Amino acid sequence: MSNSDLCSISLTRKTYTEETEARGAEPRKRWLRFVLRCSDRTWHLKLTFQGKLQSAKNSAFAQPTQRRKNLESLCLCIDFDLSQLLDDTVTELLLSRKCETSCQPLHLKTPLHPESEYANIVDSLWFRVQEDPYRVRFPPFDVTSSSIPSRHLLDIKKIQELSMGVYRVHVDNIDHVYKEVDRPLYEPRDSDVLEQELRNLERLRDSENVVKLIAAVVSDNPYRTTKATKGDTTASLQGILLEYLPNGTLQAALQTRKSDVPWLCLTLQMTRALYSLHQNGISHMDLKPENVVLNKDNDAVLNDSQEIEARKQNDIWALGQIFSVMSQVTYSAGEQEVLREISLLASADDAPHIVPINTSGVKAAIRAGT
Numbered sequence: 001m002s003n004s005d006l007c008s009i010s011l012t013r014k015t016y017t018e019e020t021e022a023r024g025a026e027p028r029k030r031w032l033r034f035v036l037r038c039s040d041r042t043w044h045l046k047l048t049f050q051g052k053l054q055s056a057k058n059s060a061f062a063q064p065t066q067r068r069k070n071l072e073s074l075c076l077c078i079d080f081d082l083s084q085l086l087d088d089t090v091t092e093l094l095l096s097r098k099c100e101t102s103c104q105p106l107h108l109k110t111p112l113h114p115e116s117e118y119a120n121i122v123d124s125l126w127f128r129v130q131e132d133p134y135r136v137r138f139p140p141f142d143v144t145s146s147s148i149p150s151r152h153l154l155d156i157k158k159i160q161e162l163s164m165g166v167y168r169v170h171v172d173n174i175d176h177v178y179k180e181v182d183r184p185l186y187e188p189r190d191s192d193v194l195e196q197e198l199r200n201l202e203r204l205r206d207s208e209n210v211v212k213l214i215a216a217v218v219s220d221n222p223y224r225t226t227k228a229t230k231g232d233t234t235a236s237l238q239g240i241l242l243e244y245l246p247n248g249t250l251q252a253a254l255q256t257r258k259s260d261v262p263w264l265c266l267t268l269q270m271t272r273a274l275y276s277l278h279q280n281g282i283s284h285m286d287l288k289p290e291n292v293v294l295n296k297d298n299d300a301v302l303n304d305s306q307e308i309e310a311r312k313q314n315d316i317w318a319l320g321q322i323f324s325v326m327s328q329v330t331y332s333a334g335e336q337e338v339l340r341e342i343s344l345l346a347s348a349d350d351a352p353h354i355v356p357i358n359t360s361g362v363k364a365a366i367r368a369g370t
Contacts, residue, residue, distance in 0.1 A: 007038040009076055016068040026054045026061045032071055033090075036080060043085045044223045046092040046132045047075050053117045062117055070117045079109035087225040090135035099126045136182045137191040138236035141218050145233075148202055153219040153238045168244060175246075176214055180239035197304070198240050200282050207280075209273035211293065211303045214241040242303075246296055250322070251289035257329045262298070264335050267323060267342065269300040274315055277302070287318035289325065320346025 011034045018027035031048035049071060054061045062070060078093075085091045095106065103126040112119045143150045151171060156178055160168040165183025169176050181191055201213035218235035220228055253261055270292060277284060284291070284302065291304045320343045327339035 007036055007080070007082075010035045010037070011072055011075070016071065018064065018067070026052050027067070028052060030067060030071060032068070032075065034075060036085070038082060040227065041082075041225050043082075043087075043225060044090045044135075045085070046090055046135075047071065047078075048092055048094050049074075050094060050096045051098070053121065067117070073113060073116055074118050074122075077108045077110045077112055079107040084129050086129070086131055088221055089223050090132035092130050092132040093127050094130065095125050095127050097121060097124055097126070100128065103128045134188065135223075136186050137188060138181055138222060138238060139191055139195045140221075141216055141235050141237040142233055143218060143235050146216070148198065148213070149215040150218050150235070151215045151241060153217055156217060156239075156241075169241075171214075171241065175244040177242040177244050178217065178239055179242065180217075181237060194240065195237065198237070200277075200280075201240070201242075203280050204276060204282070207273065207276040209269045209299065209301050210276060211245070211301050212243040214243060217241055245293040245301055245303075247294035247298055249290050250292035250294065250300065253294065254289055254325055254329055259331045261330075263326050263330045263332075264338060266292075266300040267326070267339065270302065270319060270322070273300070273302040274319055278315070284315050284318075287315050287322070289322055292322070316346050320344070 011032065015033040017031055019029040020027045029048065029050050031046055033044070033046050036043045036045055052061075061067075096103075106122065106125040106127050108122065112122055118125070141150065155171055157170040158167045158178070159170055159175075162168055162177065164185065165180050167178045167180070169178040179194060179197075181194055183190060198213070198216060201211070204210045205213060216237055217239040219238050221236045250266070274284065274287070284304070286304055287302075291302065293301050293303050295301055323339045323346065324343040327336045327343060330336050330339065
């Protein structure tokens with residue numbers, strides 16, 4: 001009896017994907033995801049076929065729906081060697097007609113349907129096992145040793161999608177913003193970016209005009225092979241919970257061109273916030289009106305800091321561009337003059353570093369270069 005005979009396979013819906021060289025061409029790569037359950041153990045897998053099935057004598061090949069069904073049928077027929085599957089992650093089985101490094105012949109536990117695209121080549125298929133490099137990576141998070149508060153994913157109730165992977169949520173009947181790891185169009189780097197943002201916001205917890213971190217959002221590892229034990233304190237990071245700022249973005253304020261917006265106050269607040277980031281060795285690297293949010297008092301709050309020790313001059317230039325737009329919407333000649341002057345200074349090729357703000361006057365102070 002095969003060691004996978006007593007296992008069950010659950011195909012993950014809407015995960016069949018193809019990679020083609022041109023529209024209408026046969027895919028050069030196709031894959032799907034599924035879950036393999038055996039007794040009290042669970043593995044998450046990705047089955048990938050590399051290459052083409054088109055016969056040299058026949059240019060016809062199956063349509064997308066049939067190609068998906070053929071790969072699903074092949075998946076259900078494979079005799080999986082459980083000893084080769086990787087625990088607590090996503091195991092990728094790479095199939096091809098060529099034997100490359102560390103490959104093995106593919107074995108089936110049940111025969112394929114004769115009309116399957118793979119029926120004529122299945123005896124010459126090889127496979128190798130690797131960790132799926134494109135899996136959604138959930139960073140580990142120790143809820144007992146971390147100084148950052150945590151909330152379980154089950155506590156998060158999504159109310160409104162604000163942007164891709166960002167939601168307004170209810171937690172204990174309070175509005176917050178939730179940024180999740182498993183976002184649409186996910187790329188492996190996204191996990192690193194969110195993890196870095198979590199560390200940055202923890203360092204900036206006492207800084208003015210920077211969005212406040214409420215908690216890390218955690219759960220058990222979604223790819224866990226065996227059930228968690230009582231003493232296991234390591235969870236996986238699912239996202240971060242931030243304060244919800246109700247008055248929208250600076251971009252929206254610029255578009256409305258309201259006469260009562262305190263543009264110079266916003267200038268001071270944004271400069272102060274950016275100074276705080278730079279003092280902590282953090283750069284924003286995506287500074288734009290959409291990433292400046294207004295709180296209930298209409299104070300400017302920086303959102304979405306990412307990179308540490310990155311290009312601070314880029315931040316200063318971007319801040320100057322925002323001030324330039326603000327100068328075009330203000331109805332005050334005095335404000336307009338100050339905003340234009342600051343914008344020109346910040347946008348110069350040798351833009352100076354930011355220094356602390358004297359809030360008693362209109363001094364978005366930018367120090368002459370070092």
